[in-house]
Amino acid sequence: MTPTLVESFGIAVRRQRDALGWSQELLAERADLNRSYVGEVERGRVIPSLVTIEKLAQALGLSPHALLQLGEQVGQSRRAHGINLAAIAC
Amino acid sequence: MTPTLVESFGIAVRRQRDALGWSQELLAERADLNRSYVGEVERGRVIPSLVTIEKLAQALGLSPHALLQLGEQVGQSRRAHGINLAAIAC
Numbered sequence: 001m002t003p004t005l006v007e008s009f010g011i012a013v014r015r016q017r018d019a020l021g022w023s024q025e026l027l028a029e030r031a032d033l034n035r036s037y038v039g040e041v042e043r044g045r046v047i048p049s050l051v052t053i054e055k056l057a058q059a060l061g062l063s064p065h066a067l068l069q070l071g072e073q074v075g076q077s078r079r080a081h082g083i084n085l086a087a088i089a090c
Numbered sequence: 091m092t093p094t095l096v097e098s099f100g101i102a103v104r105r106q107r108d109a110l111g112w113s114q115e116l117l118a119e120r121a122d123l124n125r126s127y128v129g130e131v132e133r134g135r136v137i138p139s140l141v142t143i144e145k146l147a148q149a150l151g152l153s154p155h156a157l158l159q160l161g162e163q164v165g166q167s168r169r170a171h172g173i174n175l176a177a178i179a180c
Contacts, residue, residue: 063162068143
């Protein structure tokens with residue numbers, strides 16, 4: 001399975017949230033998003049909009065492009081190692 | 091009016107397209123998007139999804155985060171100069 005940017009972006013969001021020691025609830029609250037929606041984004045189950053990317057990045061203390069770049073890097077790393085993202089994200 | 095990232099992203103897309111000398115039709119074709127949808131994105135009238143950002147960036151020869159960064163830079167520049175983005179984008 002080829003990892004999509006939507007999937008790798010979700011993993012980057014989860015990693016940044018974990019690095020801060022935040023729950024999905026806390027991230028959702030700080031990003032003004034629904035908790036279950038944040039979970040869906042992290043699992044790559046929904047396609048985030050630019051506004052969602054901006055809200056998540058702002059809450060995580062990053063610029064939108066920096067958060068997206070982390071997602072791209074996750075995807076590149078996973079592709080290089082042939083790791084099935086879906087198995088990790090769920 | 092405070093420029094939003096959606097608006098400044100649209101301006102960045104248009105600038106990159108103009109720099110290549112492409113019509114909206116050509117960009118739409120290369121990005122596998124609808125021509126009128128590309129026009130709406132450029133005018134900041136619709137909120138692009140991550141998949142749309144990825145398609146536009148790929149067509150324009152940029153990584154998604156690089157295109158988003160250009161959008162952020164447009165926004166910063168416009169805010170610094172107090173320019174009404176809406177007046178420019180239309």
